Amino acid sequence: MAGQTLYDKLWSRHLVKERDDGTALIYIDRHLLHEVTSPQAFEGLRLAGRKPWRLDTNLATPDHNVPTTLKERAEGNAGIVDPVSRIQVETLDDNCTSFGIEEFRINDARQGIVHVVGPEQGATQPGMTVVCGDSHTATHGAFGALAHGIGTSEVEHVLATQCLIQRKMKNMQVRVEGELGLGVTAKDIVLAVIGQIGTAGGTGYAIEFAGSAIRDLSMEGRMTICNMAIEAGARVGLVAVDETTVEYLRRRPFAPSEEYWDAAVTDWRELVSDDDAPFDKVIELDAAAIEPQVTWGTSPEMVAGVGAQVPDPAAAGDETVQQGVSRALEYMGLQAGQQITDIQLDKVFIGSCTNSRIEDLREAAKVAKGRKVADTIQLAMVVPGSGLVKRQAEEEGLDKIFLEAGFEWREPGCSMCLAMNADKLGAGEHCASTSNRNFEGRQGYGGRTHLVSPAMAAAAAIAGHFVDVRDFGAERAANDDSQVQEA
């Protein structure tokens, strides 16, 4: 019998029942909630007179709407200026209280972006099924967990039944072999993958990221990659369990207690694809060939190496693709043939569930240290992914590096990734952003988003336009130690 993929193993571990029509009931181990996609689900439960099936699987925190300025945060929910946002956050609090669900509220030190909080707490564990009403739930697959985003109807379904009705996905493996160049990061890998397979390339698949370049990544890097599986069309991104995974989880608050730790670790080590496991599709990338990536368009697949030029629509694919590229260039205010490094920027955003963890902030701080944000940049902001990331960064002195360089140091939340709070782009503004989506209007009406790694965003803030962080860092390597990293 052929071996099983990691996805196959996770699927069979959670299979409650297969139905004649080809659907299956899959048991859910962890359900994360936030304020935007849950209110209608709780309302549905109430209207039907239903109760949550199992309380201890649920963990909630407000993240999308929360303000990131100290001034607004100081007063808790009452400080949220936008009344509609405030009601949504208050509704989450009320629902969690009345249903008995654990919640990290707005000014709890553990509050943050739900996809930063889950792993950081050890609430995301290998072998779990993890769902949340948010497409970036794919993030948690970095732990060898079967994790994906769901809609509000499914949030209600999970609350009421602890299960989801699913069909099995196909298996795709993305192998990245070799060593990344200096200054090239997990973000560049995943953007390069999306550039290669397109935003629908992974539709219907669970993508397992494998190969030596993935093995060499920290958990933070693996989370960045799995986070953006959805930008390649795949609901699920996965990385096999190894020592890095186990070490990350040790002693985290929700991790298995000492009593079960050894048994859990033994169990987790099975969570790898068998050598002879068949994949429906395999994609290979050479890590050494990946340049720092910058998106120039309005879809994550519209991406190029920093040394490249903005493409010519006439040279791009079929008529539908050409129209898409033309429309994107018009929206972005860019010319075909323009050097990526000539794109002038107005704002810089370092944060989001893709890149707001401690390692991301360290990478950005290394570039920012001792430098100044360019005068032409109106706003450069760093938004930590959680209160605990913020605290750790401050212990390491990263906040001072950012503040001295002219960045704003904010309170945790989703912030300008999707601009549901007050952090947004104005029409026509170009932003170097470490987030995950460059869709039209995503970061503000008429805003122009360029997706990059934290190091590239920091370098762009200093230069005022995109620069190759590899050149930018070269002079530093000679006279700078890695103090920040080790602090």
Add this chain to the structure above:
Amino acid sequence: MRKFDRHQGLVAPMDRANVDTDLIIPKQFLKSIKRTGFGPNLFDELRYLDEGYPGQDVANRPLNPDFVLNQLRYQGASVLLARRNFGCGSSREHAPWALEDFGFRVIIAPSFADIFFNNAFKNGLLLITFDEATVDRLFQEAEAEEGYRLDVDLESQQITTPSGETLAFEVDSFRKQCLLEGLDDIGLTLKDADAIADFEQRHRQARPWLFRQAG
């Protein structure tokens, strides 16, 4: 959920690939805690020439005359013809809520994003996939002929064009049954409550650390 068996409706062709959920319903409208009322802000950034905000009276907003749904001939459209990878991006169910609230019952495209596809069926929308060539042809016909309507019959899985041509489509049997009967997924799953409880007990024995003692 609203039942769907057969629907005859005017077709609006939206000639654009990779329509994402931010485009379908921008984030400022996700702050609502209700399921209804999203229709006036469907495709807000394409439909209007100004920036929209929640709670606004859309009647006085300047319309973008070039946008397909603003054109006179497509008023009352209930079948949306779209291009590849429709609904990509976030898991916001506000996207199908907005489409449904606007009056769409059927969306036809060469491909859909997974989460959107799933969410749409849970809200009584029928999503139909045809190959690119067939979708291209429907685009040509819908653009050429004013008042172009399709007759969509879910039971027989068949679409009939104004010229009488029929096109067969595929639909997942579970989703088909739910639409035809307007079934509530949760009620259906709870019929298997015993199977879930049995599984849960075995799961707890095999992997007790997944069940928090404190909970």
